[in-house]
Amino acid sequence: xxxxxxxxxxxxxxxxxxxxxxxxxxxxxxxxxxxxxxxxxxxxxxxxxxxxxxxxxxxxxxxxxxxxxxxxxxxxxxxxxxxxxxxxxxxxxxxxxxxxxxxxxxxxxxxxxxxxxxxxxxxxxxxxxxxxxxxxxxxxxxxxxxxxxxxxx
Amino acid sequence: xxxxxxxxxxxxxxxxxxxxxxxxxxxxxxxxxxxxxxxxxxxxxxxxxxxxxxxxxxxxxxxxxxxxxxxxxxxxxxxxxxxxxxxxxxxxxxxxxxxxxxxxxxxxxxxxxxxxxxxxxxxxxxxxxxxxxxxxxxxxxxxxxxxxxxxxxxxxxxxxxxxxxxxxxxxxxxxxxxxxxxxxxxxxxxxxxxxxxxxxxxxxxxxxxxxxxxxxxxxxxxxxxxxxxxxxxxxxxxxxxxxxxxxxxxxxx
Numbered sequence: 001x002x003x004x005x006x007x008x009x010x011x012x013x014x015x016x017x018x019x020x021x022x023x024x025x026x027x028x029x030x031x032x033x034x035x036x037x038x039x040x041x042x043x044x045x046x047x048x049x050x051x052x053x054x055x056x057x058x059x060x061x062x063x064x065x066x067x068x069x070x071x072x073x074x075x076x077x078x079x080x081x082x083x084x085x086x087x088x089x090x091x092x093x094x095x096x097x098x099x100x101x102x103x104x105x106x107x108x109x110x111x112x113x114x115x116x117x118x119x120x121x122x123x124x125x126x127x128x129x130x131x132x133x134x135x136x137x138x139x140x141x142x143x144x145x146x147x148x149x150x151x152x153x
Numbered sequence: 154x155x156x157x158x159x160x161x162x163x164x165x166x167x168x169x170x171x172x173x174x175x176x177x178x179x180x181x182x183x184x185x186x187x188x189x190x191x192x193x194x195x196x197x198x199x200x201x202x203x204x205x206x207x208x209x210x211x212x213x214x215x216x217x218x219x220x221x222x223x224x225x226x227x228x229x230x231x232x233x234x235x236x237x238x239x240x241x242x243x244x245x246x247x248x249x250x251x252x253x254x255x256x257x258x259x260x261x262x263x264x265x266x267x268x269x270x271x272x273x274x275x276x277x278x279x280x281x282x283x284x285x286x287x288x289x290x291x292x293x294x295x296x297x298x299x300x301x302x303x304x305x306x307x308x309x310x311x312x313x314x315x316x317x318x319x320x321x322x323x324x325x326x327x328x329x330x331x332x333x334x335x336x337x338x339x340x341x342x343x344x345x346x347x348x349x350x351x352x353x354x355x356x357x358x359x360x361x362x363x364x365x366x367x368x369x370x371x372x373x374x375x376x377x378x379x380x381x382x383x384x385x386x387x388x389x390x391x392x393x394x395x396x397x398x399x400x401x402x403x404x405x406x
Binding site: 050053127130131151 | 189190192193195196197199200201202203206207274277278279281282283285286290292296333375
């Protein structure tokens with residue numbers, strides 16, 4: 001069997017959902033840094049979002065499972081911490097999906113620009129931390145709905 | 154002391170600081186005054202434990218005895234730990250926990266900023282990763298210290314008491330010994346004493362805004378970062394943190 005092209009592998013990885021925010025893929029999240037063939041071994045470099053994020057090991061397992069399902073059996077996963085992950089690496093597709101899911105995408109200004117539910121700009125911070133290390137807790141003072149904000153780092 | 158021996162000590166100091174503080178902060182899980190604070194403390198603890206994995210992972214590598222970060226975290230005894238005493242003191246009330254966090258975060262953020270320029274690429278990479286998280290910790294602990302210090306009469310009193318209690322533990326973060334001299338000579342890490350001026354300026358600015366008064370004395374409790382003498386609290390902490398791996402060696406789930 002011919003080995004899959006690197007482009008094909010990226011496509012497969014783009015179908016692996018983030019375990020905590022399943023509407024976006026691990027590729028959307030920007031944590032897959034590199035895909036290369038080294039002989040008959042496929043090397044995938046993954047970077048953690050936050051150094052203590054408990055999803056990291058699940059993500060590595062999900063990536064490996066997905067690639068095995070596509071018939072690749074020699075896989076080497078490498079954890080790459082430098083350059084450090086930044087929310088700049090979130091794809092545009094990922095940002096749009098986050099918003100549709102009710103999570104305000106990261107903004108360079110340091111807070112959400114509008115409520116992901118009603119679009120109002122009247123928002124306030126509830127807590128600097130949220131349900132996962134990558135999110136903060138905000139609320140809309142117009143529609144009164146609480147929402148997660150994807151922290152910009 | 155060879156360079157590798159000094160390097161190992163330096164890495165244990167970094168990793169033990171984040172490990173012990175991470176464990177202390179995690180003790181709040183399920184006990185914080187409000188849900189948001191509970192989540193914030195748990196997230197902070199998680200970041201610190203994540204950083205520990207990187208520091209102690211590298212320590213194990215440098216040591217060259219095949220030990221993992223887990224081995225170093227769970228199978229060493231109190232006298233082998235190299236954290237500063239500040240991070241092992243009991244949490245006290247919420248105010249004292251956040252004051253300790255602030256006093257540590259301020260040092261941590263300055264230290265990591267310098268380590269990003271380390272001559273050792275692995276150290277620089279860990280520092281780059283950790284510094285993003287710590288900038289966030291510092292923002293939060295500063296805001297909380299200001300909010301509580303410049304808050305009600307009772308919160309102000311408690312924050313001043315916390316500062317008075319914790320201040321004698323600040324000096325140890327800036328103590329220098331032969332390990333630090335070796336690291337500075339190699340360009341791996343700065344001499345801790347060289348961070349003091351920047352630290353004092355930062356801490357003074359925030360505590361002034363918090364309407365709190367820094368105690369006059371520069372007396373410093375020492376003995377943690379060189380392992381000479383920890384407080385009696387560390388052993389109690391370790392019995393909690395290590396019991397599972399001690400009772401069931403190698404247990405996994």
